[in-house]
Amino acid sequence: MLSSTLYAGWLLSLAAPALCVVQEKLSAVPSGWTLIEDASESDTITLSIALARQNLDQLESKLTTLATPGNPEYGKWLDQSDIESLFPTASDDAVLQWLKAAGITQVSRQGSLVNFATTVGTANKLFDTKFSYYRNGASQKLRTTQYSIPDHLTESIDLIAPTVFFGKEQNSALSSHAVKLPALPRRAATNSSCANLITPDCLVEMYNLGDYKPDASSGSRVGFGSFLNESANYADLAAYEQLFNIPPQNFSVELINRGVNDQNWATASLGEANLDVELIVAVSHPLPVVEFITGALPPVLRVLALQTQLPSSSGDFQLTVPEYYARRVCNLIGLMGLRGITVLESSGDTGIGSACMSNDGTNKPQFTPTFPGTCPFITAVGGTQSYAPEVAWDGSSGGFSNYFSRPWYQSFAVDNYLNNHITKDTKKYYSQYTNFKGRGFPDVSAHSLTPYYEVVLTGKHYKSGGTSAASPVFAGIVGLLNDARLRAGKSTLGFLNPLLYSILAEGFTDITAGSSIGCNGINPQTGKPVPGGGIIPYAHWNATAGWDPVTGLGVPDFMKLKELVLSL
Missing domain, CATH: 3.30.70 (Alpha-Beta Plaits)
Known part of the structure; x- marks a missing residue:
């Protein structure tokens, strides 16, 4: 029975x-x-x-060990088999x-x-x-x-x-900040012209690149991600190089998740991709450049055999990104850091926020940080404007994460900002709209707009910019730093943030003027009203001495940074 x-x-x-x-x-x-x-x-x-x-609870401690200067294991990056063994x-x-x-x-x-x-x-x-x-x-x-x-x-x-x-609506073929220019002759920039348009020679001066000449065979490479089949154009890069007297250099392409390399101007979406490759080459020529083109699948599904640094300009408002998804992507970025790969992301072009409304059904006004710039394992690049001196760009996205707590490496810098550079009344007022205990971003910055960058799109001259331009510029500089280290017999910089907030902070020019704005009912990218957008009076972040949520630690001084990274 x-x-x-x-x-x-x-x-x-x-x-x-x-x-x-x-x-x-x-x-x-x-x-x-x-x-x-x-x-x-x-x-x-x-x-x-x-x-x-498995074992992702050990990821942060492993990154801390390998990426913190002074640790005996500093710079001893893992290979893919090590990753699979430790985090199967x-x-x-x-x-x-x-x-x-x-x-x-x-x-x-x-x-x-x-x-x-x-x-x-x-x-x-x-x-x-x-x-x-x-x-x-x-x-x-x-x-x-x-x-x-x-x-x-x-x-x-x-x-x-x-x-x-x-996700967000797919980008148009041209960058949201792209404006057509008349045809211009082949030339090199003069100092006076940098007040009107930013060219490769302007970047040499602004970020103290000097006469440094990288070695294309050093092993330093720069990769950039292009999503939804956006494709950088070979002919446009060649025209850009000719315009600015850069020796001819092409880039290679790897296709991922049914990606398509579309070189037809009539059908291709190429604005962000062209901006990436042209500015990377402008800064880091002749280092090899690789474009990773993904199909229609979201970024969490990227399976990349990545290079030494990867900039991206594809972000979303964190509140619209499911937390499971955000943590999955962030952990994958952390695993890339363990391999000696520096991952960069533009912080965004919406200042404090655009929609500024919670996405939990309550529809409460809230600052809207962007993702993946809020991931603690990524280096988020904010934006500046003007020329000699640079000041904070009012569209530079920044703030504090609602998902990720403040990481160990930025505790001192963020505490300094909260304790010394924002009033108690302002902090009390903002606390209902943001999470001051969260990961602060951006980490660093570079020129974004006003004046625009001069680029080539569909064979024509355009002016373009935003933090989508700042990120590849900074990536090119990281490529140069890796080149210097590799030629000296040292490892790549890999996960950069612990180094940035300690030793390398001395290699940045602090930005202390200007501010970001947002949450005023207007989309900073389009200048148009945001239907149903939250209004938060007086919302802004100021650029201050030290780290701030507009420009991070400031803009890079390559020669100072080179000496610092070679001393490690």
Whole structure:
């Protein structure tokens, strides 16, 4: 009797559905996105399961050991096999069995991702959700606001994508700050012209590059990420080099996640990518440059055999980025740091914020920091304006993270700002809108706008800028610093922030004038009103002595930085 009872119970357990738990959930549809209609069950969808990394609770301590000057292990970066040994990916066995049981057969493995194609109907049942179509401007995406996974898979799965991460509307073919210029002759800049347009020679002067000549064979390389198939243009780079008397140099391309290298001006989206490659070459020529082009999948799914530094200009308001997603991306960036890779990100061009409204369903006014610049394992690059001297750019995004606590390396610098450079009344007033205990950003800055940078897009001359220009400029300088170290028999700089906030702080020119603005109902990028945007009177950050949430530690002085990094 007992045996038959147990047998019957076992059969019942096989027939019962697995206990599911909500893995990710949005309280509201992200700002700017509108539900159009539910997807048809017969529509197809391609999804990726991000397998969890193990031992990530040890990531910060390992980064601290390898990236802190004075530590015996400083600069002894790991290779990919070391990463896989210390932070292994969870087994995919149970995940594959789960998909097979659901009748899903189009499955492939790519690094820590399990990719599969299915119908919306199957996906809805598999994740106990409802996929729908949403629109933001010209962009339409298939997304959901929550999904669940079986309880026994929660230790194996970080997240499923694309699901609850909506992202921002796709960039236009040209940078949002690009303005067409008349055709100009081939020339080199004079000091007086730098007050009108920023050229490669201006950058040499502004950041004290001197007559330093890097060695293309040193091993220092600069990579940059281009998303949604945006592609830098070979012909435009050649025209830029000819315009400014830079010896001819091309760049290589690696395609990731169905990326496409589109060299057709009529169809390509190239504004940000051209800005990246032209400014990187302007600063670091002739160091090798690599463009990583990804397809339509979000940045968490990038699987990069990366170079020594990677700048990016693709960010989102942190409040619209699901926390699971943000932490996954940030941890991957931390793992890259362990490999000796410096990852840079523009802080953003919206000052304190644009929408300035919480995304938790309460619709409370709130400062809106950007992601991934708020990740503590990335070096966020803010913006300055003017020339000789530079001052803070009012559109430079900065502030404090709502997701990530203040990292160890910036405790002194941020405490100095909060204790000595912001009044008690202001701090009390702002505390309802921001998290002063969070990671402060940006870390550093470089020229962004006013005057604009001169660039070449679709064969024509444009002026462009923003922190999307500051990031590749700073990346080029890091490339030069790595070149100097490698030629001296030393390692690359890798995860840069602990070094920045200690020894290298002396190698920056502090920016103490100007401020950022925002949360005034106007989008700083477009100058247009923000529908439903939160209004926070008097919202701004001032540039001050030391670190501040507009320009970070300041702008680089290459010659000073070179001497400092060679002393390590």
